[in-house]
Amino acid sequence: MEIEYISKKDLLEVMDISYGQLYRWKRKEIIPENWFIKKSSFTGQETFFPKKKVIERIEKIKELKDSHSLDELAEFFSTNPKDVTLSIEEIINLNIIKKETWEKGKQFINQDDSLDFKSILFLKILEKINYKWNIELDEMTHLFQAIRANQNFFETNFELAALEKGNTIIWLFIPIQSEWQFDAGAKKILSIDLKECVNDLNISLSAINK
CATH class of the missing domain: 1.10.1660 (Multidrug-efflux Transporter Regulator; Chain: A; Domain 2)
Known part of the structure; x- marks a missing residue:
């Protein structure tokens, strides 16, 4: 694009x-x-x-x-993750994520008493994706695996893109502003600006602490 x-x-x-x-x-x-x-x-x-x-x-x-x-x-607007832990109840009650998002994503999160920045960020990304596209369990699994394999993605400017090729969805981390050429037959079905996800979460968390 x-x-x-x-x-x-x-x-x-x-x-x-x-x-x-x-x-x-x-x-x-x-x-x-x-x-x-x-x-x-x-x-x-x-x-x-x-x-x-x-x-x-x-x-x-x-x-x-x-x-x-x-x-x-x-x-x-920093990409540095905040040193924060919040309970699941706090995250939902403070409207950082919706309860439906937690129900969809909880199986991918280490469910102890609280969630750290990266765990909350994963849920925010999932929520943004689900707003644009009703993501199913198989694709959530692939998404989680892609994010886990690129845990420091938020330290630079990337978008998360979902490409559809035949019956397969491929998740890619693409540098923002790059003129990326996709394989023939592949269609980008959605993209999420990951740095903006970090920014939005930073703003939400900072507002809580004021």
Whole structure:
């Protein structure tokens, strides 16, 4: 799928933000540096951004910036897992995941008294997938195996893609913004931005601690 880009000039206008705001967020790594992409244009070199991602990120920043400091925002959008443990009841009662998600995913989780960040993250990913596609048990098993084999996926920019080829579903971790070429006959049926899953979970967990 071809990525749509937006120029810096258009981004500032569309999102009604200043040059200074944009680069403060860059310095704090609230907007990733690798989203600032230099491209040749008729005026020389110009900065472009992956349109959908940067607009969604700025919308989230604007939603949060009046109630949180820049340092807090930087923590929200960090890929570092939080040192957290929550009980299953807390996770459901605080609306971090839905009860139906837990019922679907619990067989893949070590069910002691509490869940750590990675376990909660797996459930969040499962919930996002299930929102787009009613995933069955066999595919959940394959998904869990793929995530377990790539446990540090959240340390960089990846999307989780499900490819359908014949009667087979293949789960792949694909670098964001890569021009990935799929095998002939394979169709991408869904994709999940894994870094956004981490961001969303960080925000949810930080709100609990305030």
